[in-house]
Amino acid sequence: MYSEKVMDHFMNPRNVGEMKDADGVGEVGNPTCGDLMKIYIKVENGIITNVMFQTFGCGAAIATSSMITELAKGKTIDEALKLTRDDVAEELDGLPPIKMHCSNLSADALRAAIEDYRKKNPGK
Numbered sequence: 001m002y003s004e005k006v007m008d009h010f011m012n013p014r015n016v017g018e019m020k021d022a023d024g025v026g027e028v029g030n031p032t033c034g035d036l037m038k039i040y041i042k043v044e045n046g047i048i049t050n051v052m053f054q055t056f057g058c059g060a061a062i063a064t065s066s067m068i069t070e071l072a073k074g075k076t077i078d079e080a081l082k083l084t085r086d087d088v089a090e091e092l093d094g095l096p097p098i099k100m101h102c103s104n105l106s107a108d109a110l111r112a113a114i115e116d117y118r119k120k121n122p123g124k
Contacts, residue, residue, distance in 0.1 A: 071091060
């Protein structure tokens, strides 16, 4: 049902935890399934230098949160904004159709963190 990459990111998630000095924080949830994701970003010179997450949810939600942090790190703000749910699912070698909403949440949480960063830093 799940790819080896999904299982790896679920069992060994990358970049887990709270970032106390985050430049932007995004939080999204899905009331239908109960998943809740919080993404923290650190930005230097327009580049996301660190990304961390906290997720309450299923294995796919944890795996997609882990993957979005890996995909966003080192990207410019504009590049990170272009990351989609399909990018996340593709990097994980696919997700079951019923779990695609999880990758939606991770991309949405990243966008929310970037929006928070831009509110705090107008013009960036």
